[in-house]
Amino acid sequence: MAWPDGVAGLHVLMTADAVGGVWQYALDLSDGLRAHDVSTTIAVLGPPPSADQQAAAQASGATLVMTGLSLDWTAQSPHEVEEAGEAIARLAADLRPDLVHLNAPALAARANFDIPVVAVCHSCVATWWQAVKGGSLPEEFVWRTELVKRGYASAGRLLAPTLAFAHATAKAYELSQVPSVVRNGRRPAPVSASGPNGDFVFTAGRLWDEGKNFAGVDRLASRLAIPVLAAGSVQGPNGAKAQAAHARVLGQLSDMEVARHLSGKPIFISLARYEPFGLAVLEAAQMGCALILSDIPTFRELWKDAALFVDPDDESAVIEATERLVRDPETRRVLGSAARARADAYTIEAMSAGVLSAYRSLLEPKPSRSPLEGAAA
Structure with missing residues (x-):
């Protein structure tokens, strides 16, 4: 410069x-x-x-x-x-x-x-x-x-x-x-050890923030045959709190711990109603995870043609998109590769x-x- x-x-x-x-x-x-x-x-x-x-x-x-x-x-x-x-x-x-x-x-x-x-x-x-x-x-x-x-x-x-x-x-x-x-x-985090098998759904962020819509992810977990793991705090400094009845909450993880989970290439999901950017999505994309994202303008701008987009209020559509990727590893692989290629710009x-x-x-x-x-x- x-x-x-x-x-x-x-x-x-x-x-x-x-x-x-x-x-x-x-x-x-x-x-x-x-x-x-x-x-x-x-x-x-x-x-x-x-x-x-x-x-x-x-x-x-x-x-x-x-x-x-x-x-x-x-x-x-x-x-x-x-x-x-x-x-x-x-x-x-x-x-x-x-x-x-x-x-x-x-x-x-x-x-x-x-x-x-x-x-x-x-x-x-x-x-x-x-x-x-x-x-x-x-x-x-x-x-x-x-x-x-x-x-x-x-x-x-x-x-x-x-x-x-x-x-x-x-x-x-x-x-x-x-x-x-x-x-x-x-910058993609280096991974020193392989993570868990990728047959799970993963999300990460401020779970307590209503704008992240963790409640929608938790309801999804009740209808899937594979586990749903969530990294992040369920209680915020402003007193906001999220409840988890079905998803497995991992708590606040270090960057390396998040990277280890993402290295298994799980299905990454964000049903956020409000997300000005979404660093957790970028981290998942850098690891080659297939993305299922809420259909909001910021996600469309960043991940067009590199994710499956769903209406966060349409639970049937969310279930259908997730189960499609569970059943179809080739589509999952192609989506993961597209996400990783798009992440190279960020x-x-x-x-x-x-x-x-x-x-x-x-x-x-x-x-x-x-x-x-x-x-x-």
Whole structure:
């Protein structure tokens, strides 16, 4: 990457939490940026990362700062979020990075940053509510949405992981410009030992999140002859909780443990009603798993012709698609190969290049206008 004069050795202050997919995004991006001589300090909000997560952060080259600040989506008042944003601004003033990368744009609602800010639209309660519930926002979501809207307005650049979600965000917040698309990327995890036999269905993610529709996967498990395994927590930091009556819940697994299960090439399923990207789907595709995905715009955009798409509310269609792959190993193999080929486009290198381009657009000096240009304007 050719940087403007004085930008080599860029230092980025990035925010993240250790609860969901943003954590993996932050570490992967830190790893990718390191190849371009960019160092990353991650300010961790919410619960502290586990020992495994901290080890992964160290391997990515990121420096962690545990802030103990409230997460925007679990905060009890606007004041908590605004205070967290101001604390991040003070941290930026102390560390003096070249740029701030907010993975929680609401943090910019009131904070005064004196350096460029890039914000990423990973997800938000407004678009979540529209996809999962519909209708008017509840009062507790109204103020959260207002903070996000103010944060979007304060950022120098907005990024989104898919075009479908970029348009959904622009519509929800009445943005004058659609966020730029930089798709997420992952590096396939090395597998040191073979996983279980692939005659099972696998899903992974925040099982407690109603938008992931784990309830639909659990009902599927009651009607299949093969087991359904689910990796992830059934209880969220916001008090949300999922019940499992039929699927076998494995709990929160490390990246290596998830990769070991995926190495057996099970049928991977996601019946999510809301998924701005879906890192777990990408991880399964990288391992050559056949994909059964809910028919939502983001999944269609990312995995067209490389997955079976189903209406998440049509249980008969979900059962039929799953049983088809159980009975037909050749179709399963072809779908798995197609998913793996499509996954080759979603790399850490491509993600890092896109993010670096956004950084550079804010950091490079703007050309000055000559007096003659001003007179002609």
